[in-house]
Amino acid sequence: MSISAYELTIPTLQRGFAVLTKLLDKAEAFAEEKKIKPEILVNARLAPDMLSLAGQxxxxxxxxxxxxxxxxxxxxxxxxxxxxxxxxxxxRIQKTTDYLAAVQEPAFEGAAERIVTVKTRGGELSSSGKEYILTFVLPNFYFHLSLAYAILRHNGVAVGKLDFLGRA
Known part of the structure; x- marks a missing residue:
């Protein structure tokens, strides 16, 4: 079985944003039900030195x-x-998903082999597109999606594993 760089990224990222949108639906309903300002959730974080929900x-x-x-x-x-x-x-989610939807599959031709360079605090890291997807893009994306979920759950929003998996 062969999976293209496009298949590994665009549909996967779009699905993550669909899950995130449903999590925000639950957050909004929770805020309304509990009569709290939704901005409390927007600014919530798990630890003082971590990003807020907005940052995630x-x-x-x-x-x-x-x-x-x-x-x-x-x-x-x-x-x-x-x-x-x-x-x-x-x-923000809508603008991002609109952009992703506009990136057509043929544009990914050769992406797995293309050298991708990422600027970091310590300099630059270069890798093949395949390595970049598997060792940076997907882990980083799911890290921040998990934290967004955890922030909402920590603050009392009734979300569970099936919500995170997009099956609820």
Missing amino acids: IQRLSDTAKAAAGRLTGTEAPSFADEEVTLADLRA
């Missing part, structure tokens, strides 16, 4: 956009990190 979603967006851009050799859009409401986060 911003990183999810950045990871997805950068992956599509790097793997296709094109410029990904840049979004300012200024989301402060659930509506803002939903808009």
Whole structure:
């Protein structure tokens, strides 16, 4: 069985954002039911030195956009990190998924072999597109998706494993 770079990224990332949208639906319903300001959830974090829910979603967006851009050799859009409401986060997710939907499969031709360079605090890391997808894009994406889930769960939103898996 052969899986293309496109199949490993775009549909997977789109599915993650669909799951995230459903998590935000539950967060919104929870805030309304408990009569709390939704911004409490937007700003919630698991530890003082960790990113808030908004920060987790911003990183999810950045990871997805950068992956599509790097793997296709094109410029990904840049979004300012200024989301402060659930509506803002939903808009960010929509802009990201619109961008992903616009990246066509033929643009990924040769992406698995293409050398991808990522700038880090310690310099630059270069790897094949395949290695970049498997060792950075997907782990990083699911790390931030897991943290978004955990922040909501920690704050009392009734989400479970099946919600995270997209099966609820």
